[in-house]
Amino acid sequence: MTQTDVPIDAASSPIPRGRPGRGAALLSAYVGIGLLLIALNLRIGVASVSPVLSSIRRGLGVSASTASLLTTIPVFAFGAFAFLTPVLISRLGLHRLLGLTMAAAAAGIGIRMIDSPVALFAGTVLVGAAIAVGNVCMPTAIKRDFAHRAGLMMGLYTTALFVGGALAAAFTVPLEAGFHGSWRDALGFWAVPAVIAFLVWVPRMLRSPGRVPNTHRVLDGTAELRDEPSLRRLLRDRVAWAVTGFMGLQSLTYYGGLTWIPTMLQDAGTSAHTAGVLLSYSSLPGVVAALAVPAMHRARPTWLIVAVSTLLCIAGFAGMLVSSTGELPWLWMTLLGLGQGAAIALALGYIVQRAPDAQHTGHLSTMAQGIGYLFAGFGPLGLGVLHTATDGWGIPIAALVVLLLAQFVTGAGASRERHVLRP
Template identity: 65%
Template structure:
């Protein structure tokens, strides 16, 4: 590993490439807007499904467990398909690959219009595959194009993830109502933002050799040492980032899946439980914007990790102990703040712990590939525990225990050092 000190935001790198000279600040703004539009689409295709699951079950006549696969398949796909990204990047180029992911996401969402369960589940796999590759590409693109504004861009990126998820969760049911009860049309609508993001990003994909930060290459090549996954798999820094990413994703998706049921079991009406879950995205957005500032200003470096973990733990324990009255709004505020900070920290550590864009892509592949495969077992494991004991005390205790492990991994990932470069 390599020790380092890499501030989140430094003075802008001179714009020396021809396209950067001609585009200047406007080119940078355009690329930033394009990235944020793509980021908005990286949760919409998943978050839109949950609110209409009961309608899907009734219409298709499938059990709840089968319908639930529509929300768990994408998480496993995030992990499985992430490992294809380095090969695809070498063949296609980073910025062009990001454009292709929007095509895959739009097609996957669009297939939900077809009157076929096979198309519904097959399209869900496509959505997961497209998002998986985009998840890996985004930190590498930000590292390459915005090396001078890492903190700002990672905060905006994380914020866009939350906004996209919240928008899809909030508006899918009203869309279904407006479309005469068609859940297929309501789900397929979310292909429109993906197409919009693709159209905005296409000029950047075609202009792949240009870089906002003045660094060459669309293929993220020309690192001092070509990164090797086998080296990262032996690197403790890479594993710290990976475990932190995996456990914060596990706790997020477990909470996303089961908190509404947990609240209903405590006597909270279904509509209020859904509203509380949607509400948690708003403090999440605030935390996502503030987390880069915390990284830049708070010392020791592990303190933001500890704070985010404590907020999540307090929210979960509060929901278990005092689930009635106005208290759930407090607990969901704390949980949203903790989750928003944790996702931003985990994504930012991928960028900060890599010496260049090529290593960022490989570290992103490892962290998100292994991390999301781990996260996929969160909702399943929590459901098994709940079914076994018939209550929520043990499942919540298990999540809090994992949050403790998450804080240890995050503290290790927060140390200012790089993963080993190349074969060293």
């Protein structure tokens, strides 16, 4: 083994291996809580926009397609900035970088409060970049720090994503009312949880990660393996493409619904507040599904959970065409929440399960989320264009159903128990 072939996982892990003592248990609990607080903020910056999208349209005097850029730009940023994450990790360290994402997210949310369209979109780009880096880092951190409890932590991670999105969806409209109709102040409020996560994580950030001798890399980074799991090699791997395709398609349908379901409900006569509550409510069954998925990973055939989640999503979206008023939307949002919760948990879980170690996880996470989110960014934008062109929601929802069928095909491929870069 050369000096640059330091075993990164063993050298940089903040949680002592072997029989845990009281100190190790406390450190493990602290790191786990810190990671979940960071995860809580990885949807808030996007989910808080949808409930007040109509107010933003009126305030800026723009079309639906233009307003949808506020939810489309972050998703594109998730993909574009994901490819920069490995370089940032190798220079700054995984845990230090996670803390910096929270500082950047808080700054981006704060910039959006400035009374300027340029600031609004610039802040949105910064929020998207911060979330992108956090998205890629989290599976790697979980694989490294909680390899013995990766399934549980991935379930809690997905739950935290849903809880963050639910809080933003439910309380942004009441916050707007509380701030005398100011949607800028309502959006700006969500910098608070990002600041809290940053402050909690500061002690972990201040711990020196050390450096690999004779290199610019830190020990708390993702090094190249001796078999070099580069993006070029992953691009030729069927397992990696199945994971990437499933991540991209489920993200497209998720963010497409997150962006336009409140508007769809409001077009049917539902108040903005009720539409936000319905969107927030869908996260509750989503949490249940996300927590249940790790316990069902041994189900046979392996694609069965993928099929169930797909059918639930199709039923939820199709139901919106049947009736978007009265009590039925609660049923549709229940079905949709269950389906999306299972799909997101599966997509994130496959990144960890299809990689043999933390380094492979980091590279696969970069590919799946980089390419996947770049593709998913066309979801909110495409649905907005279809809605504007057809002046209705029938064609947009039909397009979502077709994409959900493709989502099942890729998910079935990703569900097969294999590792990337293995025969």
